[in-house]
Each structure stands twice: as C-alpha cells, then as structure tokens.
Amino acid sequence: GALVYQYPRRTICKSGTSMRMECQAVGFQATSVAWYRQSPQKTFELIALSTVNSAIKYEQNFTQEKFPISHPNLSFSSMTVLNAYLEDRGLYLCGAREGYNNQAPLFGEGTRLSVL
Amino acid sequence: AQKVTQTQTSISVMEKTTVTMDCVYETQDSSYFLFWYKQTASGEIVFLIRQDSYKKENATVGHYSLNFQKPKSSIGLIITATQIEDSAVYFCAMREGSSGSWQLIFGSGTQLTVMP
Numbered sequence: 192g193a194l195v196y197q198y199p200r201r202t203i204c205k206s207g208t209s210m211r212m213e214c215q216a217v218g219f220q221a222t223s224v225a226w227y228r229q230s231p232q233k234t235f236e237l238i239a240l241s242t243v244n245s246a247i248k249y250e251q252n253f254t255q256e257k258f259p260i261s262h263p264n265l266s267f268s269s270m271t272v273l274n275a276y277l278e279d280r281g282l283y284l285c286g287a288r289e290g291y292n293n294q295a296p297l298f299g300e301g302t303r304l305s306v307l
Numbered sequence: 308a309q310k311v312t313q314t315q316t317s318i319s320v321m322e323k324t325t326v327t328m329d330c331v332y333e334t335q336d337s338s339y340f341l342f343w344y345k346q347t348a349s350g351e352i353v354f355l356i357r358q359d360s361y362k363k364e365n366a367t368v369g370h371y372s373l374n375f376q377k378p379k380s381s382i383g384l385i386i387t388a389t390q391i392e393d394s395a396v397y398f399c400a401m402r403e404g405s406s407g408s409w410q411l412i413f414g415s416g417t418q419l420t421v422m423p
Contacts, residue, residue, distance in 0.1 A: 301350040301352070
C-alpha cells in the first residue's frame with residue numbers, strides 16, 4: 192500500500208541550532224509534498240508546498256531562509272529548521288500526493304521537534 | 308475566506324455504539340473536497356474518508372460514513388460500531404477545487420474516547 196514515512200520521529204535540538212527532517216513516499220509517486228506544522232494546541236499551519244519540477248511555494252510567515260526544503264525526486268523530500276527557537280516547537284508533518292488529481296494527501300507520522 | 312470549524316472538543320462513547328462528529332466549513336468555491344483524518348496517539352495522521360462537493364451521495368468506507376448537508380455547509384463523520392482503537396483525534400479538512408494549491412484547511416479536531 193501507499194505510505195509516507197518521516198524520520199526522525201522525535202528530535203531535540205539546542206536553541207539556535209538546526210535540524211533536518213526527512214519524508215519518504217513508499218508505494219506511490221509523491222508528485223507534490225506539503226509540509227505542515229502542528230502546534231501543541233493541535234492547529235495546523237501550512238509551511239510550504241513543493242511540486243517536483245516546480246518552485247517551492249512558501250506560505251506567509253514561513254521562508255526558504257528559515258525552512259529550506261528539498262524535493263529532488265518523486266519519493267523523497269526533506270526540510271530543515273534553521274536556527275530553531277522555542278516557537279519552532281511542534282509536530283512537523285509531511286503530506287504527499289500523487290499526480291494532479293484530487294486524491295487525499297497521505298501523511299507521515301510526523302517529526303516532533305523540541306527545542307531546549 | 309476558507310474556514311473549517313469543529314465545535315466538539317471531545318466526545319466519549321461506549322464501545323460498539325455509533326458516534327457522529329460535526330464539521331462545518333466556509334468556502335466561496337463551487338467545487339471543493341472534504342476529508343476526514345484521524346490522528347493517533349503517536350501523531351500519525353490517517354486518511355479515513357472523503358466527499359467531493361459535486362457528489363450527492365454520502366461517502367461510506369467500512370464503518371465510516373459521512374452526512375453531507377451541502378446547504379448547511381456541513382460534513383459530519385459517523386462511526387458505527389465503535390471500537391476502543393477508534394479513540395483518537397479526528398480532523399475535518401477542506402481543499403478548494405479552484406485554487407492551484409492543494410492546501411488543506413484543517414479544523415481544530417475532536418478528541419474521541421471510546422470506553423469499554
């Protein structure tokens with residue numbers, strides 16, 4: 192079946208350091224990938240949407256300088272949180288979708304980021 | 308403006324009963340797609356069921372079904388014969404059909420607890 196894996200599941204980094212997280216699509220081609228952050232209050236924020244062979248589109252309040260994303264092929268994407276601070280804490284979710292139809296995006300289990 | 312609202316913060320039900328979770332949405336688009344996901348204790352987000360706005364028939368998948376009331380902009384999730392393992396946070400999400408992005412707008416979630 193189609194699955195999305197995220198790695199690592201949990202990570203802790205010191206304030207001001209950076210942390211890279213990965214997203215792997217298995218069993219389907221991740222034509223587009225969306226990175227979300229879920230706050231401790233459970234609300235979702237879309238960080239950026241990446242489509243293979245297209246520019247990555249960042250949402251307001253999120254920038255490439257802070258959250259650089261790589262989407263080099265149809266099965267893998269990564270995102271780095273640069274200079275992480277307390278407000279960057281949360282569960283980072285990767286949602287992937289195949290093609291350009293209206294299928295429901297599949298999500299990974301998320302990477303939970305804690306910042307000390 | 309796009310918005311998805313889940314007014315029920317938490318629901319507790321006895322095992323093997325039926326539960327309905329509410330969701331209302333706001334959109335200016337005539338075409339849109341509605342999804343329900345559940346988030347397990349580990350953080351994993353699992354796709355459950357979808358409803359396309361142009362379809363009149365309520366979607367059904369396994370013991371999940373939808374109560375789509377388009378005039379009321381409402382898409383309730385019905386779980387029949389609930390099981391302990393259905394305990395999770397349930398999110399309603401919407402994607403507008405006309406936008407170039409496949410950004411999902413999530414509701415705030417409903418915590419479902421199924422008791423033995």
